[in-house]
Amino acid sequence: MGDLGEPRTARASIAVAGARGVTAAMLSDQPRKDVARNTIFASLLFLAVAAALAGLGFLIGDTLIEGAPRLNIELLTNGTSALPQNAGLRSAIIGTVWIISFVALFIVPLGVGAALFLEEYAATDSRLARLVEVNIQNLAAVPSIIYGLLGLAFIARAPLNLGFVVLTASITLALLVLPIVILVAREALRSVPPSIREGSLALGATQWQTIRRQVLPAAIPGIATGVILALSRAIGETAPLIPLGAATFVTFDPSGPFSGYTALPLQIFDWVKQPQPEFQVLAAAGIIVMLALLIAMNSFAIWLRNHYEQRW
């Protein structure tokens, strides 16, 4: 018993050989039809990825080649000019920096505050909370030109009547990206486990102390990631700025919240419209600058998330 050596009789040998054959057949290759189907399906999926990447790669490559001649330091330091050889992005970059600084100033307190209220204070299963939730998600999908028209009607003109200035653009873009910040910040708050809140409350901390000293610090990496992504969206937006009077040709550098302005995407838009081929080269170079900026911001957001995100 126990020792399984070679089978002792011929019948046993045949039976063992048969059993081994069956096992071998079960373990061997799949039927050809299955293999073929598998390969076809995998190839189709790969094609889908390849098509997307190829389109993007072609666009970037084409832009790089076209813009390369003007990709130099003068592009960043020269102001606006009617002469393509003298024109640069300085005014547009300064304008974008002003706009985005104020957008950040608005969306951080508003977005985090709204997220905190919805996540920590409002009863999450109440009808009101659900209504707000659905509306925020819808707002995030509203076309940006709508926000531009809203800004024109209510911010540039009465009741705020700010005129066509940096602050108008900032408020409008802040409204545009606020839903993104709220959604991401809520996600970050939700990822802080309830046991942390319970632990803090059980020590006699108030709800505000618990939020301020435990929940918020733990959620900050996620919130910061959302804010950066929202800002990079705001930087790239062109459409809402058009009705808001962003000048495409400014002879000055924007100097503050109540200054007239232009912004990176609008400057590029203006150059593309010009008939001279030199401006097309300039536009391509401008696109590369903006792409680099956005890639840098998004990479920073990803790094922030991976580096500081709390693992529970």
Place this chain on the structure above:
Amino acid sequence: MSEVEAVTEEDSMSEADASAGERAQSADPSRDAPPSIAVRPAFRGDVGDLSRKEKVFELQDISVAYGGKPAVKDVSMEIYKKQVTALIGPSGCGKSTLIRTMNRMNDLVPSAAVTGKLLYHGEDLYGPTVDPVQVRKLIGMVFQKPNPFPKSIYENVAFGPKVLGRKGNLDEVVEGALRRAALWDEAKDRLDSNAFGMSGGQQQRLCIARCLAVEPDVILMDEPCSALDPISTGRIEDLMMELKEDFSIVIVTHNMQQAARVSDRTAFLMVELDGDEQDRWGRIIEYDATQKIFTNPTDPRTEDYVSGKVG
């Protein structure tokens, strides 16, 4: 000081080994009989003369419901000062719900409703002028899963005294709390490192230290050892024996041996179903001195449970 600590350390190790051995025995096929539950005589406490004991909690017909569905019904019991009181019973019998009414943690569940009367040193804990935040300053809680804050060991312990605005030297408070939680020797050289780097047992003792740092009157423990190995469990049980000199402790446990080892009084809860089995709730079956519950219970259901016939 260090010599004394060394002895307790060694002591707790041997204790832990013993409890580890006890668990190992139940896996031994030669022992078919249910594991006998030994009540350690030294820990029985003076349960004899209850009339002289000060009451910490008096529960009078306490019922708790979540969204209209009852979780616990008509619990009446008295919990005494500087004793360990254990709540045992099968899953879903409302032990955790019951312990969470004692520091108003159930208030955090919007659908929870508590009825009946819960007196804390004679004061109605659910009275209209009582602030649940103040309640939790006096009645601390240790949870099932260790839940240290994602901060340094020092910050974990200092958090309570800081937010409560306690006066005094914070370093001393932290050291005192860690010493009382038998964690100082392991933690003193790494106070600034993140609490998540500690073992599960150390994390749970840190949570106890965190609770001690605010000088509560009562410590509620909701299955504090269910996520821990036998050695860590033994250490926490030893700790409880020391802490009951100064605090009143209520512990929920699934582990009957643990209740027998650490508690002075034990309440046994069971699940009850209504006629059409739609609702189920917990009800207290028997509440008495631990020794009586485990050796000579009055109710046959208690006997079945503690002897391992059901549950």
